[in-house]
Amino acid sequence: MTVQLSTNLGWMAAAIPSLADEPLSKNHPRGCLYVAARSESIGASMANQLKLLSLSCRKTEDATGMDDIFLRVNGVTRWSGRITDGQTVDITSIDTIVYGDDQDVRIELYERDVEGDDFLGFNSVSNYPAGVPFFLQYSLDEADYTIKATLLT
Ligand SMILES: [Ca+2]
Ligand SMILES: [Ca+2]
Numbered sequence: 001m002t003v004q005l006s007t008n009l010g011w012m013a014a015a016i017p018s019l020a021d022e023p024l025s026k027n028h029p030r031g032c033l034y035v036a037a038r039s040e041s042i043g044a045s046m047a048n049q050l051k052l053l054s055l056s057c058r059k060t061e062d063a064t065g066m067d068d069i070f071l072r073v074n075g076v077t078r079w080s081g082r083i084t085d086g087q088t089v090d091i092t093s094i095d096t097i098v099y100g101d102d103q104d105v106r107i108e109l110y111e112r113d114v115e116g117d118d119f120l121g122f123n124s125v126s127n128y129p130a131g132v133p134f135f136l137q138y139s140l141d142e143a144d145y146t147i148k149a150t151l152l153t
Pocket of ligand 1: 118
């Protein structure tokens with residue numbers, strides 16, 4: 001639940017500056033209704049294209065040495081690599097993830113070990129505002145990771 005909450009807060013923070021740039025038209029004098037109608041019309045007209053940009057490690061899961069991370073998108077491993085405290089790695093080699101408006105994308109992070117892999121958490125991405133980078137937090141097992149992502153416009 002903590003992971004989901006931080007995701008929602010990230011969406012709010014990302015959404016506010018972009019929406020603030022939009023002038024309210026005379027046809028939509030009530031801001032709240034305007035925002036709701038706008039996101040609905042975008043959602044109905046096109047599929048979403050999710051691009052994962054980078055993975056940052058503030059704190060590894062393993063007590064010593066580098067973490068051996070793999071990233072799963074809807075149950076399929078799409079990226080793996082080694083990373084340690086303070087590093088950010090580019091993950092743009094992962095193909096753009098295309099999904100419909102009635103779907104969401106489950107992005108899980110694991111740390112590999114011979115005695116069993118450690119699950120670091122998951123985030124579900126649905127309809128974020130396009131063109132505004134957002135952040136997904138992974139903090140199970142005392143690890144601390146962030147994925148930076150964006151929906152392509
Ligand atoms: Ca581990
Ligand atoms: Ca390990």
